[in-house]
Amino acid sequence: MRILGYIWAGPNTILAVLVGLLLLSRFRLVDGVIEIHGPAVAWALKRTPVSALAMTLGHAIFGQDVAALDLTRKHEHVHVGQYARWGVLFVPAYLGWSAWLYMKGRDAYRDNPFEIEAYAVDDPSIRQLSVWRE
Numbered sequence: 001m002r003i004l005g006y007i008w009a010g011p012n013t014i015l016a017v018l019v020g021l022l023l024l025s026r027f028r029l030v031d032g033v034i035e036i037h038g039p040a041v042a043w044a045l046k047r048t049p050v051s052a053l054a055m056t057l058g059h060a061i062f063g064q065d066v067a068a069l070d071l072t073r074k075h076e077h078v079h080v081g082q083y084a085r086w087g088v089l090f091v092p093a094y095l096g097w098s099a100w101l102y103m104k105g106r107d108a109y110r111d112n113p114f115e116i117e118a119y120a121v122d123d124p125s126i127r128q129l130s131v132w133r134e
């Protein structure tokens with residue numbers, strides 16, 4: 001079943017590797033997931049709508065640096081599992097939820113069911129860190 005998850009999320013993972021190569025990033029493999037970091041990745045992540053420490057794309061995680069990858073690994077691995085289940089439909093499903101929540105006046109990030117599932121595994125101390133959002 002795990003192989004099917006890799007295949008199903010494969011296009012997202014390949015896209016992540018290509019972006020990582022374009023950004024001249026460093027790569028490493030941790031627990032079956034590609035971790036990608038470097039100055040350009042950090043620059044880009046700081047400019048996402050929620051100023052992310054890390055972001056998952058398929059079986060790959062972009063992190064601002066190694067410390068950010070270590071801090072967010074449990075949370076991001078929940079997203080890896082979501083990609084394995086949803087595959088190429090994950091991004092449209094995630095953005096669809098966010099758009100629907102935004103139109104309802106809710107928090108498009110924190111109220112997103114994919115994030116609620118991922119934040120549930122984080123330690124409470126990490127959940128409260130202001131660096132998660134600016």
Ligand SMILES: [Zn+2]
Binds near residue numbers: 079114115
């Ligand atoms: Zn998340």
